[in-house]
Amino acid sequence: MLEMISASYSYGGQPALRNASLKIEKGESVCLLGANGSGKSTMLKMINGLVFPDSGKCLFESKEISRKSMSDPRFAKAFYRKMGFVFQNVEAQLFCADVYDEVAFGLRQIGFDETEVRMKVEDALKLTGLLGFEKRAPYHLSGGEKKKVALAAVLASDPEVLSLDEPLNGLDPRTARWLCEFLQDQNAKGKTLIISTHNLELVQEMSRRAILFGEDHTIFADMPSMSLLDDIDMLKRANLVDEYYHKHQDSGHSHFHSHSVSGKPGADKG
Amino acid sequence: MHIPENYLSPATCAVMAVVAVPALAVCAKKAKQELSNETVPLIGMCAAFSFLLMMFNLPLPGGTTGHAVGGALAAALVGPWAAALSVSAALVIQAVLFGDGGILPLGANIFNMAIILPFVSYFIAKAVKKVVKSQAGEFAGIAIGAYVGLNAAALATAIEFGIQPSIAADASGLPLYCPYPLSIAIPAMMMPHLLVAGFAEAAFSVGIYSFIKRVSPISIRQESKGGNKLVYAFISALILLVPLGLLAQGTAWGEWGAEEMAELVESGSPLGFTPWGMENGFSFSALLPDYTVPGIPEVVGYILSAICGVALSIIIFRLAAGLLKKKSIA
Amino acid sequence: MKSSKKPSPSRGGLKNDAFVDKSLITFISVLSIIRAQDRQDSWIDRVNAFYKLCCSLFLIVLVALSRSPYFVFAVISVHLLAVALLKTASMKRVLALAATAFGFSCLMIAPAFFMGKAGFASLIPVKALASALIAGMLSLVKFQELTSALKRLHAPDFLLMVLDLSIRSLVMLGEFSLETLQALKMRRLGGRGGGYRSLAGVGGTVFLKSKEMSEEMHQAMVCRGFAGTYRPMGKLGFGLANAGWVLATAGLAALFFFT
Known part of the structure; x- marks a missing residue:
């Protein structure tokens, strides 16, 4: 349903994404991996029709997403209804006066009447465990709660594609775990998931397919997440991990981390 | 420079609001045109920014501190239209949520700090930049613009205060609102601004502007090409006409006090109103x-x-x- | 611009940091006032913001017009009574606001008083006290309710959205500036000079942050299909608290017209 054909984008003269080609099918769950500034966010923004390729193409359901096609309000409205995007910086995403209005915002733009809005908002709040937060102001919430509000706001209008930019950043382990399970659940319900992350521990849990970005802003690898994580050499070349990085395979489960040696910071802080 | 409640007559407040509202409407239209649909978040953010600018305590000579208004800087960074809207939003929040500046004189406060200050400083900065084309010229323009703009705003405030005794007095000629005539209000207001505050405002504005210019020049608004002459003319006319309007309403509305209000409300059946003399007061x-x-x-x-x-x-x-x-x- | 005449702390090397400390205090107090908005308060929150706004504006106009000390006095007493029933934190805030307004006003009017030219202006400090109490009570209104009240008064969506966004941005940018200022304080170590330069750095960084966030916020709005409509009006009930509020205002207005 989603296709990119050698798309490139640069921001203020600096290349942000180079010659990216990929195809994502309906119902897939894809992780975008890469070091900071390697082009993950740009790719997500392009998929969501927020930036447009300088060269190359970006297609959604075989229709080109470009400045020109998006200037048709009917097309843009239909497109944005199918896409849901949770920004890395949720602060910027929450712009309404209280949680209820925040979740209702998208629904009201679509044009639901207030009773439908109320029903859908309640569903979304129930889904994210936010019942009782309706009257709170989003900026007074904790980081985890804000993320949940952003998620509820996006899910309320029931998009087909759900993209999340670094969704685990700044979450405590418990909330991160909750989010992982929640996303898997959404994927099982048929939503297409596109998640950017540099948290290697959770890649496997979240998706079967991983796309690795190199520091030259190109797609470095596109393969099953299992085999990508085994290819430590590849991860090193993409500068995602350092030389102390290794994989534990004891006690029946595997996890990834890097031990701090002589004060070197961990790779997952990357 | 925030005018508090009860210093300006309600009539003056009304005139200033009548001036400020259409001016802001024009600004909103121009800002939307110039920034397309990015306007709302930008103005909201910039309002918060100008609010925060007023919270920075700047060191002043003599061990005291003061704060900048930031209208000149905002105009240089995002253009005068968006700056006027942003500073206005900041003033509304200050008045309503923080009790800083009155609610009735909000129109006057917006006129002084959100319209005169950004527009005067913007035009001066633009003119200076036209004459001296180097980067130094640009910075000098912003400094001079901020200095003159702040003092213009202070002068407007002083005039609004100073005309009160002559337009709002009771039968025996005693003032009802601000008791200081122009001869006192202007020097009292202008001395600190001309001598200290203007320079602090200029230094702070140039400091931040040059910092942003160095770190991220693309964040600064690019000058749009022409076509704005009519609107600029409208704003300048507004600025020039306001003093006339204020003086003109003086004779007609000066006595529009509680008594007349009572008559108005009771549709012509005046109630026994005992005007209070000074002794009782x-x-x-x-x-x-x-x-x-x-x-x-x-x-x-x-x-x-x-x-x-x-x-x-x-x-x-x-x-x-x-x-x-x-x-x-x- | 207003300058505070408080002397800076005279602890030798730290003296030059007074402006950073003062800025820090200002930022913290502003943020705490906005945070206090998210409280579960008492009866005052049951009064609808719409009635509160209309009544306050009406009373402020009456106070401004009034030449009668006892009308002003009545306004003060009724509001003091209302203040007395607030929760302690809110009470302190309103009283502090009123005291500041009164004190400032006294200072400003004192010269005229001595020149014997004061006239009704001698009422100004008392009026200032009354207006500050009214405004103080109004300032306890939850900001989001205030924008709904404005919507009811047919304020354009554009304005409401700008106001709502400003207050949100104020929290985000305020917290950001606070952290930057704290970092500045730690790095300056009470060093001398460079005050303007370092403040300009903080201010500039805050602006860049705000620019970046506004761009993101715009994108987030686009993503959720922003088409220019903002928020519908809520229901406007008329409970006991509202009735009490309106009645009190009407009573004061009656006093204004009939005395």
Whole structure:
């Protein structure tokens, strides 16, 4: 349903994404991996029709997403209804006066009447465990709660594609775990998931397919997440991990981390 | 420079609001045109930014501190239209949520700090930049613009204060609102601004502007090409015409006090209004002798005193209880 | 611009940091006032913001017009009574606001008083006290309710959205500036000079942050299909608290017209 054909984008003269080609099918769950500034966010923004390729193409359901096609309000409205995007910086995403209005915002733009809005908002709040937060102001919430509000706001209008930019950043382990399970659940319900992350521990849990970005802003690898994580050499070349990085395979489960040696910071802080 | 409540006559406040609202509407239209649909978030953010700018305490000579207004800087960074809207939003929030500046004189405050300041400084900066084309010229333009703009705003404030005694006085010629004539208001307002505050504003504006220019020049608004002459003319006309409007309403509305208000409301059946002389006015500040307020029918005075007394004792009791509690914890 | 005449702390090397400390205090107090908005308060929150706004504006106009000390006095007593019933934190805030307004006003009017030219202006400090109490009570209104009240008064969506966004941004940018200022304080170590330069750095960084966030916020709005409509009006009930509020205002207005 989603296709990119050698798309490139640069921001203020600096290349942000180079010659990216990929195809994502309906119902897939894809992780975008890469070091900071390697082009993950740009790719997500392009998929969501927020930036447009300088060269190359970006297609959604075989229709080109470009400045020109998006200037048709009917097309843009239909497109944005199918896409849901949770920004890395949720602060910027929450712009309404209280949680209820925040979740209702998208629904009201679509044009639901207030009773439908109320029903859908309640569903979304129930889904994210936010019942009782309706009257709170989003900026007074904790980081985890804000993320949940952003998620509820996006899910309320029931998009087909759900993209999340670094969704685990700044979450405590418990909330991160909750989010992982929640996303898997959404994927099982048929939503297409596109998640950017540099948290290697959770890649496997979240998706079967991983796309690795190199520091030259190109797609470095596109393969099953299992085999990508085994290819430590590849991860090193993409500068995602350092030389102390290794994989534990004891006690029946595997996890990834890097031990701090002589004060070197961990790779997952990357 | 925030004008508080009760210093300007309601008539003056009304005139200033009548001026400020259409000016802001024009600004909104121009800002939307110039920034397309990015306007709302940008103005909201920039309002917060200008609010925060007013919270930076700047070191001033003599060990004191003061704060900048930031209108000049905002105009240089996002253009005068968006700056006017942003500073206005900041002023509204300050008045309503923080009690900083009155609610009735909001129109006047917006006119001084959100319209005169950004537009005057913007045009001066633009003119200087045209003459001296180097980067130094640009910075000098912003400095001069900020200095002149702030002083223009202060002058406007002083004039609004200063005309009060002549346009709002009672029958015996005593002032109802700000009691200082232009001859006092202008020097009192202008001296600190000309000597100190203007320079602080200029230094702060240039400092931040040059910092942003160095770190991220693309964040600064690019000059749009022409086509704005008519709107600029409208704004300048507004700025020039306001003093005339204020003076013109002086004779007609100056006496528009409580009495006329009562007549208006009671549709022409004037009620027995006893205008209060100075003596009575002063005796109010005496300490409620015998629990009655002088000049009020005794019963009413008694009730009012009682309400006040009860309220005050509750407040004192509760504050004291709070203090005691804190002490016992500590 | 207003300058505070408080002397800076005279602890030798730290003296030059007074402006950073003062800025820090200002930022913290502003943020705490906005945070206090998210409280579960008492009866005052049951009064609808719409009635509160209309009544307050009406009373402020009456106070400004009034030449009668006892009308002003009545306004003060009724509001003091209302203040006395607030929760302690809110009470302190309103009283502090009123005291500041009164004190400032006294200072400003004092010269005229001595010149014997004061006239009704001698009422100004008392009026200032009354207006500050009214405004103080109004300032306890939850900001989001205030924008709904404005919507009811047919304010354009554009304005409401700008106001709502400003207050949100104020929290985000305020917290950001606070952290930047704290970092500045730690790095300056009470060093001398460079005050303007370092403040300009903080201010500039805050602006860049705000620019970046506004771009993101715009994108987030686009993503959720922003088409220019903002928020519908809520229901306007008329409970006991509202009735009480309106009645009190009407009573004061009656006093204004009939005394």
